[in-house]
Amino acid sequence: MPQLKMQVVLKAEAPIAVLRTRASSQFVKTLDYLPGSAVRGAFAEIFINKRGTEDPDFKHIFVEENIWFSDFLPNYADESPLVLPLSAMACKRYGLSHTQSVQDRLIHEITGAPRSESSKRCPECGEPLDRVSGYLSDLKTRKNVKIGRQLRMHVGISGTTGSAMHGLLFSYEMLTEKETPAGGEVTDMKFIGTLESDSGEVLEALQKVIPSREHLSVGKARTRGLGELSIQYHEKLKSANSFLERWDNFNAGVVKHGGDPQQCYFSIILDSHLALKDRLGRPVLGDIQAAHLGLEESAQVEICAAFLAPVVVPGWNAAQGLPKPDTHALSRGSVLTFCAPETLKKSLRQQVMELEKQGLGERRAEGFGKLSVCHPFHLNI
Numbered sequence: 302m303p304q305l306k307m308q309v310v311l312k313a314e315a316p317i318a319v320l321r322t323r324a325s326s327q328f329v330k331t332l333d334y335l336p337g338s339a340v341r342g343a344f345a346e347i348f349i350n351k352r353g354t355e356d357p358d359f360k361h362i363f364v365e366e367n368i369w370f371s372d373f374l375p376n377y378a379d380e381s382p383l384v385l386p387l388s389a390m391a392c393k394r395y396g397l398s399h400t401q402s403v404q405d406r407l408i409h410e411i412t413g414a415p416r417s418e419s420s421k422r423c424p425e426c427g428e429p430l431d432r433v434s435g436y437l438s439d440l441k442t443r444k445n446v447k448i449g450r451q452l453r454m455h456v457g458i459s460g461t462t463g464s465a466m467h468g469l470l471f472s473y474e475m476l477t478e479k480e481t482p483a484g485g486e487v488t489d490m491k492f493i494g495t496l497e498s499d500s501g502e503v504l505e506a507l508q509k510v511i512p513s514r515e516h517l518s519v520g521k522a523r524t525r526g527l528g529e530l531s532i533q534y535h536e537k538l539k540s541a542n543s544f545l546e547r548w549d550n551f552n553a554g555v556v557k558h559g560g561d562p563q564q565c566y567f568s569i570i571l572d573s574h575l576a577l578k579d580r581l582g583r584p585v586l587g588d589i590q591a592a593h594l595g596l597e598e599s600a601q602v603e604i605c606a607a608f609l610a611p612v613v614v615p616g617w618n619a620a621q622g623l624p625k626p627d628t629h630a631l632s633r634g635s636v637l638t639f640c641a642p643e644t645l646k647k648s649l650r651q652q653v654m655e656l657e658k659q660g661l662g663e664r665r666a667e668g669f670g671k672l673s674v675c676h677p678f679h680l681n682i
Contacts, residue, residue, distance in 0.1 A: 306497045307504055308535040310379050311335065311517075313478035313490040315529040316451065319520040320473065322615060331474040333448050335373035335492050335519055337573070337668020338616055343517040344370070348510055358506045366666035367503050372573045372633070373494035374436060375448055377480060379535070381493040382436035382446050383678060386570045386636045387608035392423035393431035397445035401425050403433070407568060407679045410606040411638055412559035420682075434634065440678060449477035449490070453522075473521065492530070494668075501537075508534060544654050544674065551675035558682070565646040566605070567653055568638045568679055572671040574614055574630040577662040584629040586611040591639055594661065596652055598645050606638040630662075630669065 319332045319339055345363050352359060362368050376382045388410070392402040402423040409416055422429055436446040457469030480488050498504050511517075513534050520528040548567065555566045577585040577593060585593055587609060591602035612632040616625030641649055653674055660670035 304499050305501055305504060305537055306495050307537050308379075308381075308493065308495055309373075310533040310535065311340070311373055311492040311494070311530040312533065313476070313492070313530055314516065315478055315526055316453075316475040317478070317520050317528050317530075318453075318473055318475045318522060319528075327471045329473045331450075331476060331520075333476065334375055335494070336614075337370040337372045337494070337666075338664070339519045340373055340494065340517075341370040341667055343519045344507070344511060347515065347517055348507075351510055358510065362503060362507055367498055367500065368507060369497040369660075369666045370668055371494040371497070371671060372668040373492035375476070376436070376438055376446055376491055376493055377488045378438060379491065379493065380438070381495075382438045383440060383676075384570075384572060384634055385433060385435050385437060386676070386678065387432070387434075387610060387632075387634045388636045388679070389433050390430040391433035392426060392428050394428040395423070395426065396433055397435055397437075397443075399423050399425045400443040400445075402430060403437070403443045403681065404430070405679045405681045407606060407608070407636060407638060408555055408558050408560075408682050410608075411555055411566065411640075414559040437678075443681075447480065449480045451475050451477055475527065504537075544657065545650070547675040547677060548650055550677065551679060554680045554682075561640075563643050564640045565643050565649065566638060566640045567649070568636060568675055570673045570676050570678075571631060571633050571635045572673055573633045573668050574612055574628075574670075575633075575635070575662050575672075576614075576628050576630040576664050576669050586629060586631060589631070589637060594656060596649065598641065598648065601645060602639050602641040602649070604637060605640045606636075608636040610635055628664070628669075 319335060320329045321332055322329060348359050374382050374384065386405070388405050388407040390404055390406055391397050392399040397403060402425060438444050438446050452472055453475055454470065454472040457466040457471065458464070459466045476490065478490050480490060496504060511532065513532055515532050517530055517532065518528045519530065522528070551568060552566050556562050560566060579585055579593070590604065591599040596602055610632040612630055614628040614630055618625050657672060657674045661672060662670040
């Protein structure tokens with residue numbers, strides 16, 4: 302299990318297009334973040350170009366998966382933003398622009414407590430609230446990350462004649478490398494993520510081959526100048542010792558709004574997609590239980606609220622020049638809440654704390670399976 306964590310900032314030097322799906326239509330949208338698998342592949346490509354696949358460090362880092370790459374999330378500061386959970390709500394008309402309307406409905410879902418009519422509407426304009434997605438750069442101010450997008454259009458080229466083909470027009474979406482707020486200064490788009498390992502020597506070996514200010518490329522149309530980023534390594538991060546505080550605050554919030562004081566509660570937000578399979582090898586996409594988390598007292602731990610969404614994750618193996626098999630997973634932002642008798646609190650708390658540290662499911666070296674327990678965002682009700 303990785304014990305060391307290093308923050309990495311990738312500054313966009315050109316527009317970026319990491320397609321959501323394989324190009325099978327005339328218009329394809331892009332992801333608004335960099336998947337850990339894409340960043341890991343870009344690092345591996347640089348490593349191969351410099352040292353080759355037979356290098357011992359390459360095998361140690363990438364083949365044996367001794368460094369875990371997280372997803373890299375967009376922001377204009379050097380801090381990782383919050384991926385809004387599926388339980389988040391905001392103004393139906395103006396969305397995250399009305400910061401006072403941003404709230405969470407998980408605790409009401411757990412307790413079944415009725416919500417007042419005023420709490421169902423935006424305090425700034427009176428419009429109803431609705432589900433919302435995106436990123437918050439600051440939990441206190443509820444400021445959201447506004448991502449610039451643009452469209453690039455192309456004409457299909459005939460492989461026989463080398464000229465434009467009649468009637469074949471396609472386009473794809475891109476993330477802009479800079480943002481210019483109204484009346485503000487031009488700001489560089491950055492993607493913030495982490496590298497995790499159980500050995501500082503492994504992280505140092507990676508930095509020797511791929512130092513700060515090195516450029517890498519991800520996504521579509523890299524040979525045409527898209528997807529270029531520069532690397533900035535930051536100091537190794539210290540684990541925030543806030544787990545017990547988050548656990549206690551979440552339970553106090555649930556009990557305050559009608560929860561059973563004889564029960565203990567914990568919530569899980571998926572910070573990245575979760576590729577989890579049952580004993581028969583089938584993907585777990587809906588009916589997830591405590592047993593899937595590997596908890597010892599799973600028979601006494603019940604799920605009491607859930608906001609889940611499935612997702613199909615495509616991929617591309619650059620080394621082989623072939624698509625990867627699709628991965629069926631639970632989408633990032635999905636939320637699970639479990640409850641158990643208060644007598645199990647101490648044991649459960651320790652197990653769940655370890656679960657948050659080591660992640661869950663398959664492909665964790667590529668950013669899958671990361672989660673947050675009892676996130677303070679749920680107290681915004």
